[in-house]
Amino acid sequence: MTLEILPMEAKYLEDAAALVVDNFRALRRRIPRLPARYEQPLVIVDLLGKLENEARGAVALKAGRLAGFLSGSMMPNFYKKRAFYSPEWANAAEEAFSREVYEALYAYLSPIWLREGCQALAVSLMAHDEPARQVWGWLGFGILAVDALRGMEPLAVSVPEIEIRQAGAADLPALGELLAGLSRHLAGPPVFLAQDFPRPADLLAKPGYVMWLAFEAGEAVGFLGMDPAYRDGCLILQDEDTIQVEPAYISEKCRGAGVGKALLEHALAEARRQGYLRCSVDFESPNILASRFWLKRFEPACYSLMRVIDMGGE
Numbered sequence: 001m002t003l004e005i006l007p008m009e010a011k012y013l014e015d016a017a018a019l020v021v022d023n024f025r026a027l028r029r030r031i032p033r034l035p036a037r038y039e040q041p042l043v044i045v046d047l048l049g050k051l052e053n054e055a056r057g058a059v060a061l062k063a064g065r066l067a068g069f070l071s072g073s074m075m076p077n078f079y080k081k082r083a084f085y086s087p088e089w090a091n092a093a094e095e096a097f098s099r100e101v102y103e104a105l106y107a108y109l110s111p112i113w114l115r116e117g118c119q120a121l122a123v124s125l126m127a128h129d130e131p132a133r134q135v136w137g138w139l140g141f142g143i144l145a146v147d148a149l150r151g152m153e154p155l156a157v158s159v160p161e162i163e164i165r166q167a168g169a170a171d172l173p174a175l176g177e178l179l180a181g182l183s184r185h186l187a188g189p190p191v192f193l194a195q196d197f198p199r200p201a202d203l204l205a206k207p208g209y210v211m212w213l214a215f216e217a218g219e220a221v222g223f224l225g226m227d228p229a230y231r232d233g234c235l236i237l238q239d240e241d242t243i244q245v246e247p248a249y250i251s252e253k254c255r256g257a258g259v260g261k262a263l264l265e266h267a268l269a270e271a272r273r274q275g276y277l278r279c280s281v282d283f284e285s286p287n288i289l290a291s292r293f294w295l296k297r298f299e300p301a302c303y304s305l306m307r308v309i310d311m312g313g314e
């Protein structure tokens, strides 16, 4: 039975949301601490409805039944490129037809996105969905970012006894230097991602935000921020009970000595006291230090894949 590919319309939203919810339930069986709210079809219908206004998605029908869909929105500055991005709640395919559905949707939609000036295409996939990751890999997409989750339980490892305290106005110069170090780390090999960070004062002014600083011999050598209002990562990890690590950095000379673990342990204990139920983090997969550090302590929930399109010419 061949697939019929049609533009996304409001009449398909409920069936599309049902596919997303099925997929999310499968992920939540693996990671039960994920927020339950994304098992509610109406939450997803509402999100998809807002995208539908942009009319850049499509559905795949098999004998008149929705077997998959792909939707998303234009991002003017996605890793410094104009990109079309499909979040993890804006694409899904029945597992049995994953390959043919995603291939057909991508072949149909990609020329439309490129005509609108996209230089890159990106898609987030739920971490358990290995078949989808395979298909997108064959379509030329590579993992660039990971969203991961853990509970608030202690790390259960020994950490060095170092001074850790909350950053305040007097720490802004030291924090500025450490943030510049993080920027350099991300812009350099093997990450190669230039990122704009908020100014230290703007970070500290965010509602509910706490920046923990670690000191050695009176010198600030690392930081770890905890942001309850973080909204840049994948949505399905987020709700009012989730706090996000954003960002973290240990100065090069002090790495590998347990300072990162001590900061994380401290930040988790404080967030636990405040009643948070889970902690998320997102990081670039080519950031080897970060991948090693977070993946030992957090479980991947979403992978974000990207493909940069080179159309040649000037």
Ligand SMILES: CC(C)(COP(=O)(O)OP(=O)(O)OC[C@H]1O[C@@H](n2cnc3c(N)ncnc32)[C@H](O)[C@@H]1OP(=O)(O)O)[C@@H](O)C(=O)NCCC(=O)NCCS
Binding pocket: 182, 185, 247, 248, 249, 250, 251, 254, 255, 256, 257, 258, 259, 260, 261, 262, 282, 283, 284, 287, 289, 290, 292, 293, 296
């Ligand atoms: C990721 C990062 C915050 C971890 O902080 P850290 O203080 O080095 O971490 P720790 O020392 O507590 O633990 C690092 C682990 O790597 C091991 N390690 C050994 N030598 C190391 C070295 N030279 N550098 C880093 N880690 C090393 C540690 O023994 C430890 O192993 P374990 O996980 O089995 O316990 C730090 O490497 C860093 O700032 N990286 C650059 C910035 C960055 O990537 N930030 C995260 C952005 S999301």
